[in-house]
Amino acid sequence: MRRLLALMLLLPIPAAAQSAPPQSPATRAAEVRKAELDRAFEALRTAPDEAGAALVEARIRTLWAQGATPSTTLLLRRGARNVEARLPAEALEDFDAAITLQPDFPDAWYLRAQAYARAGDSAAAARDLQEALRLEPRHWAALMSLAALQEEAGNAMGALRSLEAALAINPRMPGGADRLKEQRRKAEGDTT
Secondary structure, three states: OHHHHHHHHHOOOOHHHHHOOOOOHHHHHHHHHHHHHHHHHHHHHOOOOHHHHHHHHHHHHHHHHHOOOHHHHHHHHHHHHHHHOOOHHHHHHHHHHHHHHOOOOHHHHHHHHHHHHHHOOHHHHHHHHHHHHHHOOOOHHHHHHHHHHHHHOOOHHHHHHHHHHHHHHOOOOOOHHHHHHHHHHHHHOOOO
């Protein structure tokens, strides 16, 4: 038995085993979540109706939320309550802390953008939306918010592009087709 063990120790280790470090459970969970997100986004794009799309949206939001640490989740919930209570300064503090803890979490940037918009700082809101989209280019809610900011700033073509991008990701968004038609009219002129 000892000879067999000694012989096994002398055999070369296969190259695949040498180059692949063991995965941590967190890394594996992130990979599984990413694969499920990819499937969910495809299902969202091809959803047959608004009801089906709403179910897929909910699943995507759940998967996104699973990427947050417990501390980040707590701060984001508290910040969202402060936004609802019309306390944007307090919400900004919570979202700042969440971003400090987890700067790679897109929803933290998205939610802080909402607080900036409520506080009247459209430029900061747009910057945070851009960061959310850099981290998660498929964040249709960030694209919709960006379209609203662009429209508010008088950039009808920019708003149209952002809205088109959001609807390419989530084509069954409630009211999306009507909003796109109206935005296209504003950006390109009356086509009727």
